[in-house]
Amino acid sequence: MERYDIAIVGTGPAGLEAAITAKIRNKKIILFGSAALSEKVQKAHLIKNYLGLPEAGGADLQKAFLDHLSQMEIAITDEKVTLIYPMGDYFSIQSSGDMYEASTVILGAGMVPGKTYPGEETYLGRGVSYCATCDAPLYREKTVAIVGFTPKEEAEADFMAEYAGKVYYFPMYKDEVHVREGIEVIREKPVSVEGGMKVEKLITTGSAYDLDGVFFLRESVSPGQLVPGLEMDEGHVKVDRSMKTNIPGCFACGDITGQPYQYIKAAGEGNVAALSAVSYLDALRRAKA
Amino acid sequence: MAVTVITEANFENEVLKSDKPVLVDFWASWCGPCKMLSPVVDQIGEEMADIKVGKVNVDEEPGLARQFNVMSIPTLIVFKDGKAVNMSVGVQPKDAIVALLK
Numbered sequence: 001m002e003r004y005d006i007a008i009v010g011t012g013p014a015g016l017e018a019a020i021t022a023k024i025r026n027k028k029i030i031l032f033g034s035a036a037l038s039e040k041v042q043k044a045h046l047i048k049n050y051l052g053l054p055e056a057g058g059a060d061l062q063k064a065f066l067d068h069l070s071q072m073e074i075a076i077t078d079e080k081v082t083l084i085y086p087m088g089d090y091f092s093i094q095s096s097g098d099m100y101e102a103s104t105v106i107l108g109a110g111m112v113p114g115k116t117y118p119g120e121e122t123y124l125g126r127g128v129s130y131c132a133t134c135d136a137p138l139y140r141e142k143t144v145a146i147v148g149f150t151p152k153e154e155a156e157a158d159f160m161a162e163y164a165g166k167v168y169y170f171p172m173y174k175d176e177v178h179v180r181e182g183i184e185v186i187r188e189k190p191v192s193v194e195g196g197m198k199v200e201k202l203i204t205t206g207s208a209y210d211l212d213g214v215f216f217l218r219e220s221v222s223p224g225q226l227v228p229g230l231e232m233d234e235g236h237v238k239v240d241r242s243m244k245t246n247i248p249g250c251f252a253c254g255d256i257t258g259q260p261y262q263y264i265k266a267a268g269e270g271n272v273a274a275l276s277a278v279s280y281l282d283a284l285r286r287a288k289a
Numbered sequence: 290m291a292v293t294v295i296t297e298a299n300f301e302n303e304v305l306k307s308d309k310p311v312l313v314d315f316w317a318s319w320c321g322p323c324k325m326l327s328p329v330v331d332q333i334g335e336e337m338a339d340i341k342v343g344k345v346n347v348d349e350e351p352g353l354a355r356q357f358n359v360m361s362i363p364t365l366i367v368f369k370d371g372k373a374v375n376m377s378v379g380v381q382p383k384d385a386i387v388a389l390l391k
Contacts, residue, residue, distance in 0.1 A: 085325040085380055094321045125361040125378025134320045135361050138347065138354065198358060213360065229382030 004030045006277050007093055007102035009081050012038035013263045014254025015108030016065055017270030023072050025278045030100060035078040037062050038110060050263050061263070080220070082131070084227045086247050089284065103284060104249045104277040107227070107237060108270055109220060111255040119193030120216065127199025127213045130221060132156040141165040142212035145202050147172060147190055153217040154179050160215070168209060223256060233258070243273035251277055292334055295343040297352050304343060305371040310390055313343045315354060315364040322380045323363040329383050330365070340390055365389065
């Protein structure tokens with residue numbers, strides 16, 4: 001498999017600056033994220049403290065960032081990264097589309113609201129799952145609920161319906177839902193997961209459903225789930241001044257490392273993270289020579 | 290040590306009656322995270338002489354998966370003296386897997 005020097009996750013100011021710095025240092029990079037850039041960039045109202053760009057709106061910044069990327073010939077791989085696993089001297093990366101390998105990883109995927117439902121963590125692996133494509137065949141003939149946070153998850157519900165006896169789909173968004181026939185779409189909000197040794201019920205705002213499994217499919221997974229073994233500190237990834245995490249070769253930058261949540265701070269950390277990854281790669285090469 | 294393929298037929302002899310602790314990896318060919326975890330489990334099997342590593346393909350052995358309530362894969366279960374003593378679900382760092390065996 002092709003091995004990248006640096007895999008960067010996130011297309012906000014942190015990830016983008018990391019990509020640009022790594023590219024300038026001639027590293028072979030892959031940048032994962034939304035091709036239209038982080039929603040937080042697009043939707044920003046007005047940013048007054050970004051150096052050199054007074055009174056910049058989100059749309060202006062988005063355009064300026066995209067122009068910068070195309071000038072540097074940096075492409076965005078528009079896939080959702082679902083798992084990053086440290087293999088020793090490299091990382092194995094699984095995305096919605098494919099598997100990749102990289103010597104270092106820079107996490108710049110922003111801050112995800114860390115809220116989970118009562119019972120969700122208790123029953124993880126005992127009826128609660130985050131990966132329908134992984135576990136669907138284990139639910140043959142069973143009753144499951146898919147809680148989809150974006151319309152992209154409708155495909156997962158369709159996949160699940162090929163195996164499960166009964167599928168409930170709970171859209172956590174307002175858009176019209178398009179799922180295959182037989183899937184019951186329910187516009188209620190989950191409240192908690194209950195059961196004994198394993199999941200037995202999903203309690204919602206309107207009712208309670210007897211079932212065997214609940215799949216929570218969120219926009220992004222928490223950093224600790226994304227990278228098994230990653231050390232966290234009160235909901236943020238723990239880093240030092242060089243943006244190193246507790247896992248050798250894994251760096252983090254931007255909102256994911258903690259407050260202040262500012263564009264210029266995120267970009268600055270992206271720069272530091274990329275330079276630290278470059279030093280790490282140099283050390284790795286020297287150790288192998 | 291080589292990895293043993295565990296089936297319902299050899300489960301009793303290879304796992305329950307094993308004189309060494311057995312690390313059993315429940316996996317399937319369609320599961321991406323299982324593919325990531327698998328080489329690490331193999332590595333642990335090679336590095337630790339005092340344990341045994343077994344693999345259960347949940348597609349081929351749904352009975353074993355049911356018996357041990359495997360509802361998410363990869364799942365790792367450690368058996369000692371004929372009993373399941375430790376379990377972990379999902380992809381785990383290598384140290385965490387080694388810790389299951391301690």
